[in-house]
Amino acid sequence: MSNFIKLEFKPYSEEQILTNSSAFLELMNRRRTVRDFSAKSVSREVIENIIMTASTAPSGAHKQPWTFCVVSDPVLKKEIRKAAEKEEYENYHGRMDKQWIEDLAYLGTDWHKPFLETAPYLIIVFKKLYDITEKGGKKQNYYVNESVGIACGFLLTAIHNAGLCALTHTPSPMGFLSKILKRPVNERPYLLIPLGYPAENCEVPELKRKSDKQVITFY
Numbered sequence: 001m002s003n004f005i006k007l008e009f010k011p012y013s014e015e016q017i018l019t020n021s022s023a024f025l026e027l028m029n030r031r032r033t034v035r036d037f038s039a040k041s042v043s044r045e046v047i048e049n050i051i052m053t054a055s056t057a058p059s060g061a062h063k064q065p066w067t068f069c070v071v072s073d074p075v076l077k078k079e080i081r082k083a084a085e086k087e088e089y090e091n092y093h094g095r096m097d098k099q100w101i102e103d104l105a106y107l108g109t110d111w112h113k114p115f116l117e118t119a120p121y122l123i124i125v126f127k128k129l130y131d132i133t134e135k136g137g138k139k140q141n142y143y144v145n146e147s148v149g150i151a152c153g154f155l156l157t158a159i160h161n162a163g164l165c166a167l168t169h170t171p172s173p174m175g176f177l178s179k180i181l182k183r184p185v186n187e188r189p190y191l192l193i194p195l196g197y198p199a200e201n202c203e204v205p206e207l208k209r210k211s212d213k214q215v216i217t218f219y
Helices: 014-029 044-054 074-095 098-107 144-161 175-181
Strands: 066-071 121-128 130-132 138-140 187-196
Touching: 014 144, 044 066, 044 121, 044 144, 066 074, 066 144, 074 175, 121 144, 121 175, 144 187, 175 187
Parallel strands: none
Antiparallel strands: 066 121, 121 187, 130 138
16 A cells, blocks of 8 residues: 655645736747757756656556657667658558648648757657566556656647747657667557757748637536
């Protein structure tokens, strides 16, 4: 049975809670997906802080079923780009249906992924389907997809809060990442996130987020 400790909770006034929530909404509403990165370096300590923030996310039975692989080696980044573009070429030339292609058109994306080499860091998030014991046995994890998805949300928020930009990249299938990074059999690639500073004169699509009336239903 687990030991319990007293919750460290600092209460705020209702006015401060409203101020905090409004300020954070304003901060996060400025977050944009970036595909055009600068090669400017980022401190390794910043990357570690961002990832450890992501690792504070809740998870099923507190199993924390994730591994964050950080790639900055130019040789590895080039290899990842080559493999990702191979899969993406197949996606854009047969795997994705006409509607999917049309829905992506306004974003200006295609199978070319230069950001995989330009961005100073790639974070590849792996989900752990199960843990491996010291004797080589399997130990069950719970709600793996949900847990890792929440951690990725924390990760993207931490990246933006630090003053950096990111892209959620999902080349499919992603098995090549396991091979290139030589990950163990209990891990599967979940998300590939290039991050860094935006390139000079970086442009992003003009988007409009849904309104509160479109995304909130009160009962």
